[in-house]
């Protein structure tokens with residue numbers, strides 16, 4: 240989300256709300272699993288949008304949250320190569336060597352689940368593979384810092400330190416966000432910062448961690464379509480996103496995909 244919204248309060252979700260967040264998170268992850276085989280050379284991002292839209296509305300009974308959100312025209316975001324985030328699906332065909340982020344947000348029973356991952360179209364370049372891996376690890380390190388008593392600064396610091404140690408840069412204009420009945424709630428979850436700074440985490444908080452990492456400089460611009468964010472220097476950019484709940488003794492990732500649910504690293 241946009242890192243410049245007015246301050247509201249950070250909610251502690253009730254057990255009933257948390258149960259619904261688990262369902263919404265799982266359904267959002269399922270859309271990423273469903274779309275994977277379709278992400279091939281020659282497909283258009285608009286076709287991917289239609290397939291996701293149909294799956295969400297007809298198979299899942301979910302509402303695609305992006306559609307008509309602040310006039311966003313499609314049901315998913317597709318951000319290709321030097322596009323950082325909020326790419327609008329269109330008629331351009333994916334080609335071998337592209338990398339694409341697909342960002343899915345569903346609403347089920349009034350609650351949002353928000354998650355994104357990177358896909359390789361054919362074989363990626365060495366740089367693309369490295370950037371995508373570092374970005375996923377950065378998200379995972381940020382999530383690993385989440386527990387009661389830790390702060391938002393601990394998350395940002397873990398991400399920034401790791402990304403910059405690889406010579407890449409963090410986009411600062413967009414951040415993670417609280418999530419629940421609203422798509423974007425308080426708090427803002429910056430992907431950079433200082434350990435110990437900021438809000439102290441408490442059980443029942445729900446927010447996303449979604450670092451955007453550029454191979455080049457951190458600067459971005461928004462295209463005239465009003466949505467698509469690209470790197471100013473046209474360098475490659477990657478993003479991964481999970482929705483996370485703060486639990487009594489740590490955290491729970493609500494948007495694990497099948498491959499992650501089978502991984503002993505995610506108990």
Ligand code: MF3
Nearest residue numbers: 240305308311316325342344
């Ligand atoms: N899913 C994005 C996020 O992670 C927000 C997309 S807003 C949209 O916060 F309108 F572009 F869909």
Ligand code: CO
Nearest residue numbers: 240353447449
């Ligand atoms: Co998000």
Ligand code: CO
Nearest residue numbers: 342353354480
């Ligand atoms: Co998202």
